[in-house]
Amino acid sequence: MEFVFTEEQAMIGETARAFFAESATSEHTRKAMAGDGIDRALWQSFCGELGLGGVALPEAYGGAGLGMVEFALVAEAAGAQVAAIPLVGSIAMAAHAIAAGGSDSQREEILPRLISGDLIGACAGTEMLTVDGNTLSGIVDFVAHGAAADLFVLGDAEGAWIVRRDAPGVTVTALTTMDQTRPFARLTLDRATAEPMSKGQLALQTARECGWVCLAAEALGGAQAALDKTVAYAKERIQFGRPIGSFQAYKHRLADMVIEIEQARSAVYWAACAVDEGSDEAALALHAAKSYCADTFFMCASNMIQLHGGIGFTWEHDAHLYFKRARSIQTMLGNGDYHREQVATMILGEAA
Amino acid sequence: MKLGFSPEEELFRAECADWLNAQMAGEFRDIKGISTLTEKAERRKEWEQHLGANGWGCIGWPKEWGGRSASLAEQVIFAEEYARAGVPGRVNHIGIELAGPTILTFGTEEQKKRFLPDIAAGNTIFCQGFSEPGAGSDLASVRTKGRLENGSWIVNGQKIWTSLAHISDWIFVVTRTEEGSKGPKGLTFLMMPIDQPGVEIRPIKQINGDAEFNETFFTDATCPEDSLIGAVGDGWRIAMGLLAFERGVSTLGQQMAFRNELDAIITAAKANGAATNPLIRQRLAKAEIGLKLMRYGALRMLSNTDHSKVDGAALTYKIQWATWRRNLGELAMDVLGQAGEVTDKAEYEWSVLPNLFLYSRADTIYGGTNQIQRNLIAERGLGMPREPRGDV
Numbered sequence: 001m002e003f004v005f006t007e008e009q010a011m012i013g014e015t016a017r018a019f020f021a022e023s024a025t026s027e028h029t030r031k032a033m034a035g036d037g038i039d040r041a042l043w044q045s046f047c048g049e050l051g052l053g054g055v056a057l058p059e060a061y062g063g064a065g066l067g068m069v070e071f072a073l074v075a076e077a078a079g080a081q082v083a084a085i086p087l088v089g090s091i092a093m094a095a096h097a098i099a100a101g102g103s104d105s106q107r108e109e110i111l112p113r114l115i116s117g118d119l120i121g122a123c124a125g126t127e128m129l130t131v132d133g134n135t136l137s138g139i140v141d142f143v144a145h146g147a148a149a150d151l152f153v154l155g156d157a158e159g160a161w162i163v164r165r166d167a168p169g170v171t172v173t174a175l176t177t178m179d180q181t182r183p184f185a186r187l188t189l190d191r192a193t194a195e196p197m198s199k200g201q202l203a204l205q206t207a208r209e210c211g212w213v214c215l216a217a218e219a220l221g222g223a224q225a226a227l228d229k230t231v232a233y234a235k236e237r238i239q240f241g242r243p244i245g246s247f248q249a250y251k252h253r254l255a256d257m258v259i260e261i262e263q264a265r266s267a268v269y270w271a272a273c274a275v276d277e278g279s280d281e282a283a284l285a286l287h288a289a290k291s292y293c294a295d296t297f298f299m300c301a302s303n304m305i306q307l308h309g310g311i312g313f314t315w316e317h318d319a320h321l322y323f324k325r326a327r328s329i330q331t332m333l334g335n336g337d338y339h340r341e342q343v344a345t346m347i348l349g350e351a352a
Numbered sequence: 353m354k355l356g357f358s359p360e361e362e363l364f365r366a367e368c369a370d371w372l373n374a375q376m377a378g379e380f381r382d383i384k385g386i387s388t389l390t391e392k393a394e395r396r397k398e399w400e401q402h403l404g405a406n407g408w409g410c411i412g413w414p415k416e417w418g419g420r421s422a423s424l425a426e427q428v429i430f431a432e433e434y435a436r437a438g439v440p441g442r443v444n445h446i447g448i449e450l451a452g453p454t455i456l457t458f459g460t461e462e463q464k465k466r467f468l469p470d471i472a473a474g475n476t477i478f479c480q481g482f483s484e485p486g487a488g489s490d491l492a493s494v495r496t497k498g499r500l501e502n503g504s505w506i507v508n509g510q511k512i513w514t515s516l517a518h519i520s521d522w523i524f525v526v527t528r529t530e531e532g533s534k535g536p537k538g539l540t541f542l543m544m545p546i547d548q549p550g551v552e553i554r555p556i557k558q559i560n561g562d563a564e565f566n567e568t569f570f571t572d573a574t575c576p577e578d579s580l581i582g583a584v585g586d587g588w589r590i591a592m593g594l595l596a597f598e599r600g601v602s603t604l605g606q607q608m609a610f611r612n613e614l615d616a617i618i619t620a621a622k623a624n625g626a627a628t629n630p631l632i633r634q635r636l637a638k639a640e641i642g643l644k645l646m647r648y649g650a651l652r653m654l655s656n657t658d659h660s661k662v663d664g665a666a667l668t669y670k671i672q673w674a675t676w677r678r679n680l681g682e683l684a685m686d687v688l689g690q691a692g693e694v695t696d697k698a699e700y701e702w703s704v705l706p707n708l709f710l711y712s713r714a715d716t717i718y719g720g721t722n723q724i725q726r727n728l729i730a731e732r733g734l735g736m737p738r739e740p741r742g743d744v
Contacts, residue, residue: 001361001425002354003651009353069353231734246737251730255671258729262668266648267641273355281644288641340637341630347618347640348627 003269005069012055012070016077019050024081026318032084033180036148038120039084046085047117053091054115056210057099061111068210068272072217076268079218080225082321084181086120086145088332092214093207094121094153097160101203106162106195110151122149123207124187129156135169135191136161144332146185147174153197153207154187160200167193179328181321208333209286213272215329216289219297220264222329226297226304226322227257233308253307257300264289264296284346291339297326355651357425365429372437375402386440387609387704388711390564393519396443400474409472410448412601417456417464418472424654427601435608443516445602447471447478451524451543453597458581458590467522467543481511481525481544481568482591489724491526492536492588496570498527500584503577505542507550507570513718517553517566520546524594525570526587535741539587544575560710561700598719599666603650603673607643610677613708614639617684620705626687635683642676667733671725674715681709 005013023042032039047053054063056071064070071092078087095114098106098121113119122143130137140154149172152163163170169192177183197203231254234245244250271289274282301322305312312319330336345351357365376384380402383395403409404418412427413419422430442448452471455463470476487494496509507527517523523544530538544551550573555563582590618636621627627636649672653665684705685692692706702710716722730736 001357001428001651001655003648003655004657005353227734231736234736243737245730245734248727248739251734251736252723252726254734254736255726255729258664258733259668259672262649262664263642263645263672266645266652266665269353269652270355270644270648273353277354277356279355284640284644288644292641292645337634340634340641343637343640344633348622348633348636351628351630351633 003273005073009069009073012052012066013073013077015050016052016074017080019046019052020077020081020083024078024083024085026321029082029084029181029321036174037084037145037177037181037183038086038148042083043085043117043120047115053117054095054111057091057095057111057115061099061107062115063099063111067276068213069269069276071210072213072268072272075214075217076221076224079221079325082181082222082225082318082325086122086148088182088211088214088218089122089144089146089149090114090120092210093123094151096210097123097153097203097207098162098197100206101160101197101199101201102162103198106197110162119150120145120148121151121153122146122185123153123211125155125204125208127156129154129189131158131194132191134194134196136163136189136194137169137191138189140187140189142175142184143187144182144184146187147172147183149185152187153203154194155197155200155204158200160197160203161194162197163189163192163194169193177328179324181325182328209275209282211333212286212290213268213275215332216264216268216271216293219293219326219329220261220268222322222325223257223261223264223293223297223300226300226319227254227261229318230254230257230304230307250307253303257303260296260299264293267292284343287339287342290334291336294326294330295336297322298330301326357429361425361429364426365433368430368433369437371406371408372433372439376437376439383440385438387612388562388564388707389441389443389516390562391440393443393516396440397474397477397519399440400442400444400477402474404473404475409474410452413452413456413468413472417468424601428604428651428654431601431605432608435605435612438612441605441609442602443519444471444474444477446480446516446520447476447522449600449602450480450594450597451478451522453600454524454581454590454594457593460578462578463543463581476522477516477520479514479517479520479523479546479568481514481523483513484510485512489721491591492539493534494526494528494539496525496527498525498529498540498542500529500577504574505544505577505579507542507544507573507575509570511568511570512565513556514553514566514568515564515718517546517568518555522546523551523568524581526591529584529587536588538585539591540584541581541587541590542575543579543581544570544573548573550574558711559713560702560707562707562711595719599653599669601654603669604647604654606673607647607650610643610646610673610680613677613680613684613704614643616704617680617687620684621687624687624689624691626689632683632687635686639676639680639683642679646673646676662733664733667729668725670720671716671722671729674712674719674725675722677708677715678712681705681712685709 057063059065128138169190171188173186175184267289271285274285411420411422529540552569554567
């Protein structure tokens with residue numbers, strides 16, 4: 001038992017932090033926000049030069065073969081900069097789903113290209129699909145980075161499929177989305193050709209779990225960044241002849257952010273480590289991490305706006321990028337009430 | 353990063369559990385499941401000695417001082433199994449968690465010989481003399497006076513909130529030994545025997561009807577010249593060093609006691625139907641998550657050996673558990689409903705959950721209030737400007 005990062009893990013975290021801090025600048029992110037929500041240059045260098053896209057994917061397909069702890073370190077660093085990249089959809093969900101439950105040929109053909117960033121994937125579980133032979137019909141809403149995706153991993157209780165963007169019967173409509181760093185799309189399928197995955201439920205389960213780790217870790221990074229930026233402002237902004245950070249009402253809100261962030265940090269790495277070790281607690285840890293970290297991020301991002309005063313409400317300031325990302329993470333892949341109800345069922349049994 | 357325990361460590365867990373369960377089923381079955389610190393105090397002093405005699409008194413201490421030089425993982429395991437077996441809290445927790453580590457870190461060889469084996473053996477029970485009527489959150493404004501006279505320290509003044517003073521053998525006292533000094537300067541840290549005419553202890557009845565805390569009066573109380581830890585005037589540094597020990601492995605044992613409290617609420621909720629109320633379900637889930645995060649926060653803090661930076665997990669730990677437990681007390685009452693507001697005893701005595709509700713109001717006050725904790729987090733953790741001192 002040793003709940004600290006190994007040297008290698010610490011180094012991956014440091015590398016990822018330095019990379020995103022330097023490359024995922026506000027200026028670049030805002031250009032991506034005006035387009036399809038992806039900073040292509042950033043994604044290319046993240047996947048290509050840095051080679052971190054496949055950090056937790058098998059080496060046979062070009063990944064690094066490491067685990068969720070290492071992936072969480074990377075996602076935390078990306079979240080700290082609200083980086084406009086398809087990390088959750090293309091890597092955490094689509095690639096991990098295919099690695100876990102795709103056929104050999106799907107893995108061989110698709111995984112190396114998702115890891116290299118040549119292809120972008122998106123993923124959605126839904127109950128709205130009509131299956132007819134090897135075709136799917138139906139409408140799938142709220143597909144993150146869906147308008148930029150080359151392929152979709154879709155599934156329901158019956159199975160999981162890969163649908164190509166350019167297959168006949170596929171229509172993708174970009175939706176103007178509150179969080180412009182991760183815009184949604186509507187996918188309309190009309191007897192669209194779908195390629196079944198060999199282990200559909202395992203694929204979807206893996207996508208959900210990696211997705212939860214990704215969102216929780218992003219939220220942790222975002223919350224810490226919101227705190228750091230607010231602390232810097234508290235020291236430089238003068239009112240009533242003193243730095244505003246010297247007022248106790250202000251200090252106590254900052255302290256409350258620290259208290260939540262420290263617990264969120266425990267949650268992310270407990271969950272990631274529990275998944276890696278196949279612990280009995282993994283499911284509990286994942287529900288805890290997703291709900292706790294999302295709420296922590298929202299609390300910190302809303303405090304960021306309040307504690308910056310008027311400037312925090314402007315489009316020019318980055319506070320709204322954090323605030324909107326936090327709101328989006330709260331709902332994505334199950335809201336807090338959903339995850340806490342899963343925990344309640346574990347400790348209390350089913351609700352009546 | 354690794355959360356699991358090795359096969360050897362799991363063997364150690366089985367050894368701990370076997371021994372503790374055997375004691376709670378045998379000679380000490382009369383104290384099993386006690387949840388307050390005051391009930392059956394004399395029997396529990398015997399339990400301290402029984403632990404010591406069997407080498408379980410202070411397992412994390414070096415072997416030469418009566419410990420087992422146990423690893424962090426072993427200490428974690430023992431703390432967990434201790435609470436799981438329903439063993440009541442340590443009445444000498446001040447001795448084993450605060451006085452002992454302070455002597456180990458700052459004491460002379462002679463002081464270590466004099467006190468450590470006796471604390472580990474359960475023969476010397478300690479209490480803490482920090483707070484005074486005029487020095488609560490503002491600990492540095494202590495007024496209790498100490499002076500050196502004919503080879504003895506003479507102490508006059510009053511301490512308050514001295515938990516378990518009425519069953520203790522020794523008290524460590526922060527005294528003002530430099531006439532006219534103010535604040536953290538001029539303070540000296542003394543070890544004082546309690547059984548003497550100059551020390552008087554008066555219990556303070558608390559909101560739950562119990563009296564764990566006391567007022568302690570010193571009227572020409574004495575202790576030998578070599579009773580000081582550190583140097584004359586060094587008391588503030590020693591006191592601050594001592595407070596850092598409060599976040600040791602014992603926190604994991606405390607968490608297991610919290611686990612028992614949360615389980616009691618879950619049992620009550622299932623029995624009376626509250627477990628089907630979606631709002632109660634959300635709150636119980638939050639409590640469960642909070643307890644797990646406390647555990648992993650503590651493991652993070654204990655695993656961290658890099659003390660060059662401020663450790664956020666350690667800095668936030670006190671306010672985190674105190675607030676969690678206070679909320680748990682409120683949740684307990686919401687689950688119990690009005691049944692929680694009556695006791696089946698003739699006296700004003702409460703079962704575990706109503707007592708939790710009442711007692712936990714102290715958690716967010718003692719050992720640094722939540723407000724002081726927030727100041728510390730903002731000032732030490734984030735580098736915010738310090739609160740200005742007044743001169744009233």
